[in-house]
Amino acid sequence: xxxxxxxxxxxxxxxxxxxxxxxxxxxxxxxxxxxxxxxxxxxxxxxxxxxxxxxxxxxxxxxxxxxxxxxxxxxxxxxxxxxxxxxxxxxxxxxxxxxxxxxxxxxxxxxxxxxxxxxxxxxxxxxxxxxxxxxxxxxxxxxxxxxxxxxxxxxxxxxxxxxxxxxxxxxxxxxxxxxxxxxxxxxxxxxxxxxxxxxxxxxxxxxxxxxxxxxxxxxxxxxxxxxxxxxxxxxxxxxxxxxxxxxxxxxxxxxxxxxxxxxxxxxxxxxxxxxxxxxxxxxxxxxxxxxxxxxxxxxxxxxxxxxxxxxxxxxxxxxxxxxxxxxxxxxx
Amino acid sequence: xxxxxxxxxxxxxxxxxxxxxxxxxxxxxxxxxxxxxxxxxxxxxxxxxxxxxxxxxxxxxxxxxxxxxxxxxxxxxxxxxxxxxxxxxxxxxxxxxxxxxxxxxxxxxxxxxxxxxxxxxxxxxxxxxxxxxxxxxxxxxxxxxxxxxxxxxxxxxxxxxxxxxxxxxxxxxxxxxxxxxxxxxxxxxxxxxxxxxxxxxxxxxxxxxxxxxxxxxxxxxxxxxxxxxxxxxxxxxxxxxxxxxxxxxxxxxxxxxxxxxxxxxxxxxxxxxxxxxxxxxxxxxxxxxxxxxxxxxxxxxxxxxxxxxxxxxxxxxxxxxxxxxxxxxxxx
Numbered sequence: 001x002x003x004x005x006x007x008x009x010x011x012x013x014x015x016x017x018x019x020x021x022x023x024x025x026x027x028x029x030x031x032x033x034x035x036x037x038x039x040x041x042x043x044x045x046x047x048x049x050x051x052x053x054x055x056x057x058x059x060x061x062x063x064x065x066x067x068x069x070x071x072x073x074x075x076x077x078x079x080x081x082x083x084x085x086x087x088x089x090x091x092x093x094x095x096x097x098x099x100x101x102x103x104x105x106x107x108x109x110x111x112x113x114x115x116x117x118x119x120x121x122x123x124x125x126x127x128x129x130x131x132x133x134x135x136x137x138x139x140x141x142x143x144x145x146x147x148x149x150x151x152x153x154x155x156x157x158x159x160x161x162x163x164x165x166x167x168x169x170x171x172x173x174x175x176x177x178x179x180x181x182x183x184x185x186x187x188x189x190x191x192x193x194x195x196x197x198x199x200x201x202x203x204x205x206x207x208x209x210x211x212x213x214x215x216x217x218x219x220x221x222x223x224x225x226x227x228x229x230x231x232x233x234x235x236x237x238x239x240x241x242x243x244x245x246x247x248x249x250x251x252x253x254x255x256x257x258x259x260x261x262x263x264x265x266x267x268x269x270x271x272x273x274x275x276x277x278x279x280x281x282x283x284x285x286x287x288x289x290x291x292x293x294x295x296x297x298x299x300x301x302x303x304x305x306x307x308x309x310x311x312x313x314x315x316x317x318x319x320x321x322x323x324x325x326x327x328x329x330x331x332x
Numbered sequence: 333x334x335x336x337x338x339x340x341x342x343x344x345x346x347x348x349x350x351x352x353x354x355x356x357x358x359x360x361x362x363x364x365x366x367x368x369x370x371x372x373x374x375x376x377x378x379x380x381x382x383x384x385x386x387x388x389x390x391x392x393x394x395x396x397x398x399x400x401x402x403x404x405x406x407x408x409x410x411x412x413x414x415x416x417x418x419x420x421x422x423x424x425x426x427x428x429x430x431x432x433x434x435x436x437x438x439x440x441x442x443x444x445x446x447x448x449x450x451x452x453x454x455x456x457x458x459x460x461x462x463x464x465x466x467x468x469x470x471x472x473x474x475x476x477x478x479x480x481x482x483x484x485x486x487x488x489x490x491x492x493x494x495x496x497x498x499x500x501x502x503x504x505x506x507x508x509x510x511x512x513x514x515x516x517x518x519x520x521x522x523x524x525x526x527x528x529x530x531x532x533x534x535x536x537x538x539x540x541x542x543x544x545x546x547x548x549x550x551x552x553x554x555x556x557x558x559x560x561x562x563x564x565x566x567x568x569x570x571x572x573x574x575x576x577x578x579x580x581x582x583x584x585x586x587x588x589x590x591x592x593x594x595x596x597x598x599x600x601x602x603x604x605x606x607x608x609x610x611x612x613x614x615x616x617x618x619x620x621x622x623x624x625x626x627x628x629x630x631x632x633x634x635x636x637x638x639x640x641x642x643x644x645x646x647x648x649x650x651x652x653x654x655x656x657x658x659x660x661x662x663x664x
Contacts, residue, residue: 103445106514186512232488254361255548
């Protein structure tokens with residue numbers, strides 16, 4: 001945001017006026033749902049009319065490597081709750097005959113993905129399209145060290161995920177099913193032999209290409225209904241839903257941004273994707289009918305949302321110049 | 333305990349002396365592990381020498397139906413912990429490539445039992461022996477209403493458990509695997525897209541007949557090692573372990589107790605089991621080499637450990653007389 005204002009100031013100082021018309025839209029709620037801005041965009045289409053949106057909420061692939069993000073995964077986030085006996089029961093008196101809500105939820109969720117990481121919800125891959133061969137090929141030329149990724153970033157003995165897909169493809173262009181949290185029964189210190197009456201899990205499905213959030217939600221709900229174990233009742237609550245976003249790299253605005261990046265950083269711009277979601281980009285496409293240029297200046301080691309998060313000053317200054325270049329060239 | 337002291341007072345008042353020698357052993361720690369009393373029994377075998385132990389910690393099968401418990405299930409209680417990435421990761425950036433500790437634990441535990449309730453830990457049923465035909469037959473004559481049990485006691489749409497076994501057999505004479513609690517990842521209100529680094533579950537296996545707790549623990553640990561998903565590390569911690577207990581109904585003390593019950597309640601005594609565990613009974617057998625008479629006066633609707641727990645006064649008074657009868661007749 002500051003970089004964009006500084007770019008505007010610089011352009012005004014040099015040219016006395018701006019090469020493009022600008023509308024600033026501030027979103028201060030994204031990390032806690034971002035519902036207000038979605039509503040605002042839907043309700044103020046005329047006021048917000050534009051040729052293109054510019055969002056700086058992504059990172060460059062590596063330091064010194066100008067990169068434009070042209071794909072974001074979508075996200076469907078849900079809560080699954082299982083109800084077994086009417087109240088917690090003593091497992092000595094009822095174990096062997098009473099349903100266990102925690103175990104039922106375990107059984108149910110274990111069926112959502114097979115041991116190789118392939119999602120088992122029927123129809124889930126129907127609208128998944130592979131990235132174009134040229135895009136896939138360009139990913140292969142990116143400097144990606146799988147061993148370093150595993151050891152330094154993930155910190156586990158091995159990586160997981162669908163066989164037959166590279167790590168970048170699995171993260172950027174494949175849907176995933178994750179359980180983000182689970183709770184139920186007795187979890188204090190020591191031993192308590194309850195058969196839990198209730199259990200809850202937070203789950204999400206990341207979406208790619210043409211997967212429709214509503215269709216995916218229905219498919220998951222049908223899956224839960226069908227796989228709910230005997231004696232147990234389940235409920236699914238949807239907490240958020242947003243489709244994947246793909247930006248056409250041949251769009252004039254994206255081409256211009258790519259050239260601005262290359263000019264400032266002195267290297268050809270690479271097109272990358274992100275496995276995360278920026279829901280507002282989908283809202284712009286849906287309600288304003290415009291593409292979004294994802295021009296981000298973060299670096300992979302910024303430590304987003306983590307202790308000691310940082311933003312490199314050089315990225316800030318180069319960001320100002322890149323944004324100014326982009327406005328100037330796009331105005332022509 | 334009060335009933336036993338009252339019985340002693342009554343016998344002293346009538347006969348001037350006791351018909352048997354008595355040693356009282358007080359255990360005030362059973363609900364929180366009971367480790368001290370187990371140590372005490374192991375270390376004071378000479379002082380505790382006796383022909384038989386009398387424990388009143390069970391219930392009658394129904395009001396007005398004199399019952400002696402001659403079987404208790406054993407219990408192995410464990411904690412299973414799974415470790416995935418080095419820290420919680422963002423599922424947008426790593427989903428599709430990083431192991432998820434919560435999902436790994438779900439996958440692992442889901443394999444411990446099949447959908448019909450049959451435990452899948454290899455060797456787990458090796459030392460399980462069915463109850464004698466006569467005992468099984470006597471269970472069938474007990475007043476057991478499966479529908480009422482399901483609706484009033486369990487409160488679920490249907491019961492679960494191994495096919496081919498009656499409810500009483502599943503609860504009294506079959507091993508079970510239960511997950512008592514599970515926790516991991518984000519479980520607060522709303523949505524957070526973490527790939528959890530850690531997850532924990534409390535699990536138990538109820539033991540019957542000749543199942544050896546140590547052998548069962550080893551079998552479960554081997555199962556966990558073998559089924560731990562790729563990229564994840566697991567640990568199993570044992571919190572408690574006690575074998576099942578079977579009392580020979582033909583032992584003179586049990587026969588005498590049965591006659592005392594029948595005399596006071598005016599009906600033949602039925603032999604039942606309990607699906608719960610009373611670890612001290614196993615310690616008596618192991619360290620003192622003596623059987624235990626499980627002479628309990630509770631009623632099924634006492635609401636053990638629940639709000640408004642009660643103990644019926646009539647059971648208390650009849651209990652005093654039954655204990656006195658037992659001492660008197662066993663002394664002869």
